[in-house]
Structure formats: C-alpha cells, structure tokens
Amino acid sequence: MSKFWNSNTLTLKPYVPGEQPKDKTTFIKLNTNENPYPPSPFVMEQIKNFNLGDLRLYPNPEGAKIKGAVSEYYGVSYDEVFVGNGSDEVLALLFKAFFDNNTLIAFPDVTYSFYPVYCSLYGIPYTEVPVNEDFSIDLSSYPKEARGIIFANPNAPTGLYIKVEDIERLLKDRPDTLIIVDEAYVDFGAQSCVPLIKKYDNLLVVQTLSKSRSLAGLRIGFAIGNKDLIEGINRVKNSFNSYPLDTIAQIAAEAAIKDRDYFESVKAKIMKTRDWTMESLKVLGVEVTPSLTNFIFARIPGIPGPIAQVRLKQEGILVRNFNSPRISDWIRITVGTDEDMKAVVEAIKRIMTENA
Amino acid sequence: MSKFWNSNTLTLKPYVPGEQPKDKTTFIKLNTNENPYPPSPFVMEQIKNFNLGDLRLYPNPEGAKIKGAVSEYYGVSYDEVFVGNGSDEVLALLFKAFFDNNTLIAFPDVTYSFYPVYCSLYGIPYTEVPVNEDFSIDLSSYPKEARGIIFANPNAPTGLYIKVEDIERLLKDRPDTLIIVDEAYVDFGAQSCVPLIKKYDNLLVVQTLSKSRSLAGLRIGFAIGNKDLIEGINRVKNSFNSYPLDTIAQIAAEAAIKDRDYFESVKAKIMKTRDWTMESLKVLGVEVTPSLTNFIFARIPGIPGPIAQVRLKQEGILVRNFNSPRISDWIRITVGTDEDMKAVVEAIKRIMTENA
Numbered sequence: 045m046s047k048f049w050n051s052n053t054l055t056l057k058p059y060v061p062g063e064q065p066k067d068k069t070t071f072i073k074l075n076t077n078e079n080p081y082p083p084s085p086f087v088m089e090q091i092k093n094f095n096l097g098d099l100r101l102y103p104n105p106e107g108a109k110i111k112g113a114v115s116e117y118y119g120v121s122y123d124e125v126f127v128g129n130g131s132d133e134v135l136a137l138l139f140k141a142f143f144d145n146n147t148l149i150a151f152p153d154v155t156y157s158f159y160p161v162y163c164s165l166y167g168i169p170y171t172e173v174p175v176n177e178d179f180s181i182d183l184s185s186y187p188k189e190a191r192g193i194i195f196a197n198p199n200a201p202t203g204l205y206i207k208v209e210d211i212e213r214l215l216k217d218r219p220d221t222l223i224i225v226d227e228a229y230v231d232f233g234a235q236s237c238v239p240l241i242k243k244y245d246n247l248l249v250v251q252t253l254s255k256s257r258s259l260a261g262l263r264i265g266f267a268i269g270n271k272d273l274i275e276g277i278n279r280v281k282n283s284f285n286s287y288p289l290d291t292i293a294q295i296a297a298e299a300a301i302k303d304r305d306y307f308e309s310v311k312a313k314i315m316k317t318r319d320w321t322m323e324s325l326k327v328l329g330v331e332v333t334p335s336l337t338n339f340i341f342a343r344i345p346g347i348p349g350p351i352a353q354v355r356l357k358q359e360g361i362l363v364r365n366f367n368s369p370r371i372s373d374w375i376r377i378t379v380g381t382d383e384d385m386k387a388v389v390e391a392i393k394r395i396m397t398e399n400a
Numbered sequence: 401m402s403k404f405w406n407s408n409t410l411t412l413k414p415y416v417p418g419e420q421p422k423d424k425t426t427f428i429k430l431n432t433n434e435n436p437y438p439p440s441p442f443v444m445e446q447i448k449n450f451n452l453g454d455l456r457l458y459p460n461p462e463g464a465k466i467k468g469a470v471s472e473y474y475g476v477s478y479d480e481v482f483v484g485n486g487s488d489e490v491l492a493l494l495f496k497a498f499f500d501n502n503t504l505i506a507f508p509d510v511t512y513s514f515y516p517v518y519c520s521l522y523g524i525p526y527t528e529v530p531v532n533e534d535f536s537i538d539l540s541s542y543p544k545e546a547r548g549i550i551f552a553n554p555n556a557p558t559g560l561y562i563k564v565e566d567i568e569r570l571l572k573d574r575p576d577t578l579i580i581v582d583e584a585y586v587d588f589g590a591q592s593c594v595p596l597i598k599k600y601d602n603l604l605v606v607q608t609l610s611k612s613r614s615l616a617g618l619r620i621g622f623a624i625g626n627k628d629l630i631e632g633i634n635r636v637k638n639s640f641n642s643y644p645l646d647t648i649a650q651i652a653a654e655a656a657i658k659d660r661d662y663f664e665s666v667k668a669k670i671m672k673t674r675d676w677t678m679e680s681l682k683v684l685g686v687e688v689t690p691s692l693t694n695f696i697f698a699r700i701p702g703i704p705g706p707i708a709q710v711r712l713k714q715e716g717i718l719v720r721n722f723n724s725p726r727i728s729d730w731i732r733i734t735v736g737t738d739e740d741m742k743a744v745v746e747a748i749k750r751i752m753t754e755n756a
Contacts, residue, residue: 046628058638082453097438272402282414
C-alpha cells in the first residue's frame with residue numbers, strides 16, 4: 045500500500061483470470077476457454093505478408109478495417125461498431141461511458157465475475173439477481189429501476205442460453221434500461237442478438253475474437269449497437285487511449301472475420317466434441333448443464349469442485365473452479381480436441397472410481 | 401448523443417491524435433513523432449520465429465518478459481515496473497489509481513495535451529501552470545497543495561529539458577506530492593530520472609517503446625517507481641483488463657529492449673539529423689527551441705503555425721500545429737531521415753521566399 049493510492053484503489057478487488065502455466069506443454073490446458081485449434085491459415089498468411097518495418101508507424105486509431113469486416117459480416121453500419129483491446133476492455137469502456145455512482149446496474153449472481161469488478165472500479169451501485177436453481181435466468185425478475193442490465197449469453201460459467209425472443213421482450217419492456225448482452229460464447233450454437241440493434245436503441249452486444257476465432261493472444265473484442273451508443277464508447281476510448289489495437293492485431297482480426305469457412309469448420313468441430321464429451325460424462329453419472337458454449341459446466345458426484353480441480357491437475361488437466369457459494373461444487377472444463385476430451389473423461393472416471 | 405451517456409461522457413473533450421493519412425506513401429509523415437527507422441532486426445527475427453498457431457492462447461497477463469527486460473536494462477526490480485498498452489494507457493491507469501475528484505493535479509499549460517483529457521475522464525481537478533516566455537518550466541512555482549504534478553521531460557511539444565537535479569529538488573521538497581515524469585522522449589539526449597526511484601517513493605517515471613525503439617505500431621509503454629506505487633497501478637489494471645498486451649507485442653518489446661546496439665545507433669542517427677536540421681533552419685531565420693527530442697519546435701517568421709502546416713502539406717510534408725493560444729505560431733516537426741529533413745528545409749525555404 046502507498047499513501048498515494050486513492051480511496052477507490054484501496055477498495056478494489058481485482059479480477060483473477062485462470063492460471064497461465066509457464067510450461068504450457070506439461071498440461072492439457074482447459075481452464076481459460078481457449079480454442080484448441082490455431083487461427084485460420086488466412087490469418088497467419090496475412091500476418092506473414094505484413095512488412096514488419098512498418099511497426100515504426102502508429103496503427104489506425106479506430107481499428108477501421110476490423111470495423112469494416114464486422115459491419116460486413118453482421119450487415120450493420122460502420123458507425124454501429126466499436127472495437128477494443130479484447131472484450132474486457134470494451135466492457136471496461138462501456139461501463140465508464142454509461143454508468144456512474146448514480147445509476148444502478150443489475151446482473152445475475154452467477155455470471156462473468158468481471159462485472160462487479162468494473163462496478164467497484166467506477167463506484168457503480170449494482171445488484172446481483174439470483175439465477176434459478178437450475179442456473180436459468182428469469183429476465184422478468186430484474187429490478188425496474190435499473191439503468192443497466194448485463195448478462196453473458198450464453199452465460200458463463202453455466203453455459204445456459206436465453207432465447208433471443210426473451211431478450212427482445214426485455215428490450216421492449218424496458219426502453220429506458222440499457223441492456224448489454226455479452227456474447228463471448230455465442231458462436232458455439234446460440235443465436236446472436238445483433239439483428240435487434242436496428243430496432244432497439246437500448247441494446248449493446250459485445251463479442252470477442254478470443255474464443256471462436258482462436259485469437260486470444262491478440263486481444264480483439266467489439267461492441268455493436270445504435271450509433272449514438274457507439275459514439276459514447278468512442279468518447280471514453282478517445283479520452284483513455286487513442287490507439288488501443290496494434291497493427292498486427294488489426295490485420296489478424298480483419299482476416300479472421302473474413303475467413304468464414306475456417307470459422308464454420310472450427311465451430312462445428314468444437315460443438316461435436318462438446319456434445320460427445322457431455323454425453324460421455326452423463327454416462328459416468330456426472331451432472332452437466334446443457335451448454336451452448338466451448339466449455340462444459342460439470343458436477344462430479346461426491347467430489348467438491350475445488351478438490352475435483354486439484355485432482356484433475358494431478359492428472360495433468362487444468363480446469364477452473366469458481367470460489368463462489370452457489371457454484372463451488374462445479375468445475376468448468378473448456379472443450380479441447382477430441383484427444384483432450386477423451387483424456388478428461390478417462391481422468392474423471394479414474395477420480396470417481398478412487399472416490400467410490 | 402444518447403440518453404444513456406452519463407454526465408461525465410457528455411462533457412468529455414477527447415484527445416485528437418495527429419492525422420494518420422490512408423495513403424502513407426504520398427506524404428513525408430513528420431506529424432506524430434514516429435521513428436523513421438524500422439524496429440531492430442532482432443525484433444523482426446523474434447516475431448518471425450514465433451509460432452503463430454499459439455495466438456489461440458491468452459498472452460501472459462502481466463507482460464512478464466517485458467518487465468524482466470526493463471528491470472534488467474534499468475537495474476530496478478521486477479516489481480518496480482508496470483507495463484501497459486502504450487504509455488497513453490499507462491498514464492490513463494495511473495491517473496485512475498492515484499487521483500480523483502478530491503485531489504488537485506498540476507501540469508504546465510504547454511505540455512502533452514492528453515493530461516487534461518484524463519482529468520476530465522475521471523473528474524480530477526487540475527491547474528495549468530504557465531511555462532515561462534521561453535517555454536521553460538519553473539518547478540518551484542507549482543502549487544504546494546497539489547497531490548500530483550505531471551510533466552513531460554523533455555517537454556512536448558517544446559522539446560525543452562529539465563535537469564534531473566531540479567527534479568530531485570522537487571521530489572525532496574514535496575514528499576507528499578506524487579511527481580510523474582513522462583519520459584516519452586528521454587532517449588534522444590536527455591537524462592532519465594529512473595535512478596531516483598530507489599530514493600524517492602513519490603516518483604513515477606513513464607516511458608514508451610513507440611519513439612526511440614520504433615514500435616509505435618505495437619503499443620508498449622511502461623512505468624517505473626516504488627513497488628507500492630506499481631502495485632496501485634496493477635490493482636487498477638486488473639480491474640480494467642487482465643491481458644492488455646498481446647503476445648506479439650510482448651515478444652517484440654522484450655527483443656527491442658535487449659538489442660542495445662541497434663537502439664544506440666538509431667538514437668545517434670536521429671540526434672545527428674535533428675541537430676543538422678535545427679542549424680539549417682536557424683540559418684534560414686526560423687526560430688527553434690533547443691530540442692532534446694525526436695522533434696523540432698519551430699516558428700517561421702511571418703507565417704502563423706496553422707498556415708505553415710497547410711503550406712507544408714501542399715509541399716507533401718505533414719507536420720503538426722497545436723490550436724492552443726501560446727503556441728499557435730509554432731509547428732512541431734518530427735525528425736525523419738536526412739533525406740526527409742533536407743526536403744523540410746527546402747520546403748520551408750520556398751515558403752519563406754514566396755512569403756517575402
């Protein structure tokens with residue numbers, strides 16, 4: 045602690061990301077929802093073709109080519125897109141643009157654990173609305189006075205999905221509430237809310253290239269919404285950092301969005317592996333939620349989550365347990381390759397046998 | 401404007417960076433203080449050797465290898481270094497960590513124009529202390545009640561340098577004021593305050609790899625200070641974005657800091673070109689400040705700054721004029737190659753002749 049920390053800095057409880065082991069070859073790494081497949085060959089080719097000498101120059105300050113590719117992919121306008129240094133930065137900037145100590149924001153008690161961290165960073169009052177026993181979200185129970193509602197869809201770490209029709213009803217019922225749908229995992233079988241931004245000026249959709257497009261290492265996220273909302277985020281971004289996306293990230297992101305065939309094939313492989321793994325775990329008696337993401341949320345009978353995490357690490361597999369009352373019995377397992385997931389099923393089988 | 405903008409977002413006046421022309425080959429681009437030379441060959445080799453397939457994985461969240469290289473280069477500890485997504489982000493995070501609406505911060509009226517923008521972003525009260533007529537800074541005139549003092553050293557866009565002894569006197573006189581020295585341009589002939597961080601817990605030094613290490617395109621900045629100060633910035637960073645630096649930026653930055661020979665040779669070339677240009681401009685009757693940076697601050701007799709900027713653009717040369725009362729007569733010219741600067745001198749000569 046330093047006497048120069050301000051009162052806010054003193055109270056912060058920063059977000060803790062999943063472990064990044066120094067020796068990545070020792071473990072099957074299924075703890076941070078990374079894609080098991082490399083970025084598209086077209087992405088790698090575009091990076092290789094870039095003249096590295098040009099790194100002496102500043103990048104495009106607004107990520108123009110990524111915005112162009114996103115707007116083409118989703119059929120929205122250029123000024124309906126914001127891009128940032130990972131979807132975490134996009135979220136951090138939009139919390140700053142739209143909320144403050146006078147605005148209540150609501151989110152599920154079980155969801156991405158960065159949301160309350162942003163609230164403490166900016167002194168935003170928040171309320172956590174309990175998810176149902178089966179982890180499903182009942183949007184009608186959210187407080188009417190909330191200025192903002194945010195949730196991940198599909199939700200993390202539960203994997204559950206809210207139908208677009210249900211979100212549309214919320215948008216219609218709460219025209220004065222900003223609804224933020226964090227679609228980090230939407231590409232693995234769920235339906236996106238992006239088309240609704242044309243109809244509702246109270247909707248922001250956030251996505252990332254870290255999961256479905258295999259670019260966690262380059263930090264690219266984006267938001268899509270009404271152009272006045274996007275302009276608000278731009279004002280904050282341009283008061284924070286003029287050039288948040290570097291030149292190579294911009295080249296890679298544009299190429300990744302344009303290579304639709306590779307994207308479709310990787311998603312299909314991951315969904316197939318996920319469904320096989322879920323079925324295999326159910327056969328063992330492991331409880332799993334119906335996931336539409338690139339991870340599986342699982343409870344091993346008789347083995348508390350923290351112990352399951354440690355035991356799997358001993359088996360050479362990294363998964364994530366969240367130290368949070370309602371989900372402490374559960375572990376989140378990223379969907380890897382078929383080989384990775386066979387190893388997971390075998391390891392869980394061994395652990396359950398030893399425990400019997 | 402959207403009804404969802406909060407009261408702060410409504411009042412922001414974002415920073416405006418220098419123009420990034422779409423067709424970079426049309427102009428001699430001397431408007432954003434980029435390095436005319438490419439990054440070190442060692443940097444390019446390290447990037448080429450990286451397995452692009454690994455971009456599917458998250459980067460190291462704290463930029464560990466950059467911290468290691470900086471601490472080795474400067475002889476400070478690992479936990480005395482913070483790295484961020486460009487020095488603009490480093491500044492944005494440290495303003496948030498140490499100042500708020502209860503703390504006054506002071507800076508020169510002529511300096512990097514992002515400082516007042518950070519203050520409006522976070523509602524930090526600030527006072528601008530006038531520089532002397534010759535643009536020099538008198539640190540003794542800064543208000544005693546300021547919680548923080550920030551200035552660029554050498555200063556931008558004036559190029560003037562404050563001696564380390566004078567800064568040390570300030571550090572000693574104001575133990576309860578956090579002194580932030582923004583050394584973006586320190587490598588071009590000035591002396592760094594970094595060694596003082598061991599002695600003073602009220603000093604933070606900020607640097608960037610964008611200028612002297614030719615990596616503007618990859619966005620890497622760092623701060624060095626007492627470990628408790630660094631921990632404060634880390635708390636904010638980890639409440640904002642866990643992974644601000646991408647994998648390729650981390651590889652490049654580490655290599656750039658390690659290749660000292662290339663760094664020294666590039667700096668020497670730029671300083672030599674700068675000194676030649678300053679002398680040549682003086683011979684023409686152009687007023688220049690004694691710059692210890694990679695830019696020249698110049699006033700062409702009889703030609704107001706905004707007109708000089710437009711005329712030079714017509715001559716194919718981009719420079720920057722700041723729309724600020726005390727310096728509107730001046731232009732800032734980045735030091736390019738010898739060839740670039742010969743073109744600048746010739747162009748200014750033509751403009752002056754036409755005007756005569």
